[in-house]
Amino acid sequence: MATALIHKKPASLQQESGTMYNILFIIGLCHLLNDSIQSVIPAMFPILEESMGLSFTQLGLIAFALNMVSSVMQPVVGLYTDKKPMPYALPIGLTSSMLGVLGLAFAPSFLTILLSVIFIGLGSAIFHPEGSRVAYMAAGNRRGLAQSIYQVGGNSGQALAPLITALILVPLGQFGAIWFTVVAALAVGFLVYIASWYSRKLKEIKATKKIKVKNTDTKALSKSIRNAVIIIIFLIFARSWYVSAISGFYAFFAIDKYELTIASSQIYIFTFLLMGAVGTFLGGPLADRFGKRTVILISLLATAPLSLLLPFVGSTLSxxxxxxxxxILMSSFSVTVVYAQELVPGKIGLMSGLTVGLAFGMGAIGSVALGALIDWIGLTTTMIGVALLPLLGILAxxxxxDRKVTEWQQAN
Known part of the structure; x- marks a missing residue:
């Protein structure tokens, strides 16, 4: 009888109970558009330094404002929307980013640029935890793959920074940022559609009571779960610091060691970021098959011998x-998000904010620390030292x- 009832379910409902690939691809595309807007800021640094005479300290403050607002605010937004889901916060957030980009294109002063960057950071802070929640809700029983589709959009958007600089900002200057209002408007349009689906899904969830939308705040996490969350965040810190070292400083290392031009050194960074996006996509399906803990462990420990070898090889092999x-390293990017969400299943937005937002905000602070370390002990010594970071993967x-995490879910 139960089987007969299942077969009689309408096709649309059968699709809703499975993996919603159309929603996942749209939210992944929006993630790409959002993060490509964010990548405009550091990509504009040479332009702003030349056109407005900004100091490196002022450029550092711009980067700090962007990272602190977009990253540290994510857990706050996630915690609030865990209690009160807000589907239409998604297009509203990107509208904030669109206003920020518009201000950036016409900004006459450093303070105006700073204000515009805060608008962009706020939009990103709103988008990320809610976007991750949409991926979670649309995942069906393929949460690893779903989060990979969502996260690879963001990584691809970040990888566009060198191309944005070369094709748009160099020929057009500061005003070239105006083109990203079109990107933001496109994202807003897509997110209105996503928000409509999100609203319907919330009503369906409440009607069927298959998933608890609200969770009690008074329920304390067990010591074991808290410890696991701390370890996950620490591993993300280590990964973020290494990624910051490569994306922020390896170009200088390559220029110095291999006698490359600035343009040629960007090929190394673009290769790293592009293949990182590939790894982000592959990690989810691998985790669905072999387990999330396994992927997290291997992604860091298998990177370690390569990271230790990197500073000592020639230009082609590098x-x-x-x-x-x-x-390999970025294969755990989306997996750590899903792992944390399953550790604390009632706090999807908060866990997304902690793993993606706060952790990468600390990674940005790591960039400042690495820069100071380079000034103190030298570029080569620092690059050799950061090669040890993936060894911290042993903490995994x-x-x-995964089986224990499932048991904890059932116990809660």
Whole structure:
């Protein structure tokens, strides 16, 4: 009888109970558009330094404002929307980013640029936890793949920064940022559609009571779960610091060691970021098959010998190693988000904000620390030192297995 009832379910409802690939691809595309807007800011630094005479301290403050607003605010937004889901916060957030980009194109002063960047950061802070929640809700039983589709959009958007600089900002200057109002408007249009689906899904969830939309705040996490969350965030810190070292400073290392031009050095960074996006996509399906803890563990420990070798090889081999590091290291990017969400299933937005937002905000602070370290002990010594960071992946052995996490979910 139960089987007969299942077969009689309308096709649309059958699709809703499975993986919603159309929603996942649209939210992934919006993630790409959002993060490409964010990548405009650091890409504009040479333009702003030349056209407005900004100091490196002022450029650092711009980067700090963007990262602190967009990253640190994410857990706050996630915590609030866990209690009160807000589907239409998604297009509203991107509208804030659109206003920020518009201000950036016409900004006459440093303070105006800073204000515009805060608008962009706020829009990003609103988008990320809610976008991750949409991916979670549309995942069906393929949460790893769903989060990979969503996160690879963001990584691809970040990888566009060198191309944005070369094709748009160099020929058009500061005013070239105006073209990204079109990108933001496109994202807003897509997110209105997503918000409509999100609203319907919330009503369906409440009607069927298959998933608890609201969760009690008084329920304390067990010590084991808290420890697992701390380990996950620490591993993300280590990964973020290494990625910051490569994306922010490896170009200088390559210029110095291989006697490259600035343009040629960007090929190394683009290769690393592009293959990182590939790794982000592959990690989810691998986690669905082999387990999330396994992927997290292997992604860091398998990177370690490559990272230790990288500072000592020639120019051609270094590109190959960077590509391999990008694929392997970033395979755990989306997996850590899903793992954390399953550790604390009632706090999807908060866990997304912690793993993606706050952790990468700390990674941005790591960039400042690495810059100071380079000034203190030198570029080569620092690059050799940061090669040890992936070895911290050994801490993943302390994480509970996927089966244990499932048992904790059932107990709650």
């Amino acid at each position: 590109i190959i190693i960077l590509a391999l590091i990008g694929v 052995f302390l994480l509970p297995t």
